[in-house]
Amino acid sequence: MERNHFLIQLFFLLVVAGVFGVLPLFVDNGTMRFLTDFFLLIGIAQLWNLLAGFGGIVSIGQHLFLGAGAYAFFAMTSILGIHPYVSLPLAIPFGAALAVPVYAILSRLKLAYFAIGSWVLAEVMLLLAGKIPGFGGGSGVSLSPSIVKTFGTSIGDRMSNIYWLALGITVFIILLIIILLQSRHGLALKAMRDNETAAMAVGVNTVFVKVLLFLISGAFLSLLGAVGTLLRLRISPAASFNITDGTIFIIFIVVVGGIGRVIGPVLGAIIFLVLRETLSAYGPIYMIILGGLAIATMLIEPKGAAGLFGRISKKIRNAG
Amino acid sequence: MSNILEFHEVAKSYGGVEVFRSIDLEVKTGERLGILGPNGAGKSTLFNLISGLTRPNKGKILFAGHEVGKMRPWAVCRSGIGRTFQIPQPFSDMTVLENLLVGLTNGANMSMREARSRGAEALEATGLAYVSKNTAGELSLLDLKRLELARAVALKPRLLLLDEIAGGLTEVECDTLLDILANVTDSTMTVIWIEHVVHALTRYVNEIAVLADKRIITRGGIDNVLAHPEVRELYFGSTEEV
Numbered sequence: 051m052e053r054n055h056f057l058i059q060l061f062f063l064l065v066v067a068g069v070f071g072v073l074p075l076f077v078d079n080g081t082m083r084f085l086t087d088f089f090l091l092i093g094i095a096q097l098w099n100l101l102a103g104f105g106g107i108v109s110i111g112q113h114l115f116l117g118a119g120a121y122a123f124f125a126m127t128s129i130l131g132i133h134p135y136v137s138l139p140l141a142i143p144f145g146a147a148l149a150v151p152v153y154a155i156l157s158r159l160k161l162a163y164f165a166i167g168s169w170v171l172a173e174v175m176l177l178l179a180g181k182i183p184g185f186g187g188g189s190g191v192s193l194s195p196s197i198v199k200t201f202g203t204s205i206g207d208r209m210s211n212i213y214w215l216a217l218g219i220t221v222f223i224i225l226l227i228i229i230l231l232q233s234r235h236g237l238a239l240k241a242m243r244d245n246e247t248a249a250m251a252v253g254v255n256t257v258f259v260k261v262l263l264f265l266i267s268g269a270f271l272s273l274l275g276a277v278g279t280l281l282r283l284r285i286s287p288a289a290s291f292n293i294t295d296g297t298i299f300i301i302f303i304v305v306v307g308g309i310g311r312v313i314g315p316v317l318g319a320i321i322f323l324v325l326r327e328t329l330s331a332y333g334p335i336y337m338i339i340l341g342g343l344a345i346a347t348m349l350i351e352p353k354g355a356a357g358l359f360g361r362i363s364k365k366i367r368n369a370g
Numbered sequence: 371m372s373n374i375l376e377f378h379e380v381a382k383s384y385g386g387v388e389v390f391r392s393i394d395l396e397v398k399t400g401e402r403l404g405i406l407g408p409n410g411a412g413k414s415t416l417f418n419l420i421s422g423l424t425r426p427n428k429g430k431i432l433f434a435g436h437e438v439g440k441m442r443p444w445a446v447c448r449s450g451i452g453r454t455f456q457i458p459q460p461f462s463d464m465t466v467l468e469n470l471l472v473g474l475t476n477g478a479n480m481s482m483r484e485a486r487s488r489g490a491e492a493l494e495a496t497g498l499a500y501v502s503k504n505t506a507g508e509l510s511l512l513d514l515k516r517l518e519l520a521r522a523v524a525l526k527p528r529l530l531l532l533d534e535i536a537g538g539l540t541e542v543e544c545d546t547l548l549d550i551l552a553n554v555t556d557s558t559m560t561v562i563w564i565e566h567v568v569h570a571l572t573r574y575v576n577e578i579a580v581l582a583d584k585r586i587i588t589r590g591g592i593d594n595v596l597a598h599p600e601v602r603e604l605y606f607g608s609t610e611e612v
């Protein structure tokens with residue numbers, strides 16, 4: 051039963067990935083850019099969901115890892131001269147290594163203090179990023195043309211390569227999460243999601259699981275931060291460590307899509323982009339609507355769009 | 371016989387609220403001990419101390435030689451202590467069987483295949499086999515209480531802690547529960563059972579300890595304890611013979 055569920059998820063993921071994989075042959079650069087953004091949002095949201103939805107770790111400073119990954123990518127390529135295609139995967143161990151001291155500091159804090167602490171740490175990193183020599187200070191610095199060109203000499207080539215990178219990484223993150231959930235550790239994760247105290251009482255080492263999740267999340271956020279830099283073509287404290295794009299919108303996506311479910315961040319990202327495309331011209335109203343929708347979700351359907359679909363499909367199945 | 375559990379001068383306060391001043395308690399291997407006490411006497415706190423969910427401010431809690439008072443909850447579980455919660459704490463979005471698999475794969479370190487067969491066995495024994503594929507969050511109160519029990523006994527703990535598993539059950543449900551209990555526990559398993567439903571308790575345990583006034587006011591055979599003046603005062607509101 052659960053095994054079938056896993057195989058269906060796997061099949062679905064690969065089919066969708068395949069369809070999106072051939073799209074660059076048919077669509078224009080603008081559409082590719084839009085979809086790249088979509089993949090990155092899903093990837094970041096999956097990692098936030100992994101932490102909060104399963105591990106019960108509520109961080110509002112995960113953009114720290116996005117920014118650090120971007121800066122590390124710049125350092126590796128532009129300062130150390132490492133090939134960009136080597137620097138990208140190196141962002142993974144870099145993020146994991148950074149997650150160790152960050153978690154060591156934050157794990158001393160409980161709940162609200164953890165959240166606030168994570169935000170403060172991210173702000174500190176933002177300020178530090180503007181002070182390190184060689185990274186362009188407060189206004190940042192562009193990637194050199196030679197580095198940009200490794201991803202394609204024409205804009206079209208470059209855009210498709212970055213598109214495939216973002217798609218591949220996000221699919222990989224989702225794959226990693228569904229494999230994790232299917233394994234025996236998955237039982238521990240779902241148990242922690244549902245009831246942390248009971249999980250501990252039946253032998254789940256919740257501290258170990260939390261550290262593991264934090265490392266995974268830090269590692270892949272750092273990678274996504276590096277890929278985001280390819281899209282922006284530059285690093286800067288304000289853009290690379292952006293709390294609005296890197297955390298606030300992400301929390302909206304996870305909450306509205308359905309926390310603690312793998313499909314949640316995907317649905318949330320779709321809802322978010324639809325709202326962004328239709329409402330962002332209206333300024334502050336857009337943010338108010340996002341906030342209102344997130345609060346309404348928490349009050350009315352805490353499992354978000356994923357929970358809503360689940361209930362509806364169950365009704366249909368029971369009726370049929 | 372040797373003691374499987376010992377409390378040595380254990381004190382516990384939550385902030386300024388003192389729950390225990392100094393508790394001494396010995397439980398022998400294979401013993402079935404009932405715990406009585408008024409609301410707020412600290413019965414559940416006693417279990418939380420043993421299972422590592424909260425720490426004593428003073429004193430030692432020894433389980434088979436390990437100082438569980440200093441261990442984390444998962445380590446306590448792996449050392450052979452299983453417990454139920456007074457208010458059922460199911461993994462609501464997981465199936466009933468999965469609720470058991472969590473502990474079997476983590477606490478008892480079994481392979482998935484072993485876990486499935488042991489889990490199915492425990493569900494059969496507790497009368498939950500018929501809902502094994504249901505989501506735990508949809509269970510009735512009676513089944514939730516059974517799930518608490520099933521999840522704990524599936525691990526075959528050496529010490530089983532039951533916190534008010536008969537509360538809110540009808541007479542008939544209580545009888546069923548006692549049958550189930552007799553079924554899933556054997557003479558090698560030590561059991562401590564907190565229960566307000568005295569008539570259910572006395573059909574299962576050998577001894578009773580009564581918690582009140584931040585201490586154990588009496589401990590011994592059922593008849594002696596129930597005849598104790600302070601207990602009569604607490605439970606029956608008078609010291610008169612009934």
Ligand SMILES: Nc1ncnc2c1ncn2[C@@H]1O[C@H](COP(=O)(O)OP(=O)(O)OP(=O)(O)O)[C@@H](O)[C@H]1O
Nearest residue numbers: 384387389407408409410411412413414415416456
């Ligand atoms: N986590 C906690 N934080 C603060 N106080 C607590 C906590 N847990 C219990 N208490 C307090 O400790 C005292 C003992 O509570 P406990 O739940 O152990 O009582 P009990 O004997 O199990 O009661 P009941 O019969 O109602 O289940 C109560 O005054 C309670 O309010």
Ligand SMILES: [Mg+2]
Nearest residue numbers: 413414415456
């Ligand atoms: Mg209690």
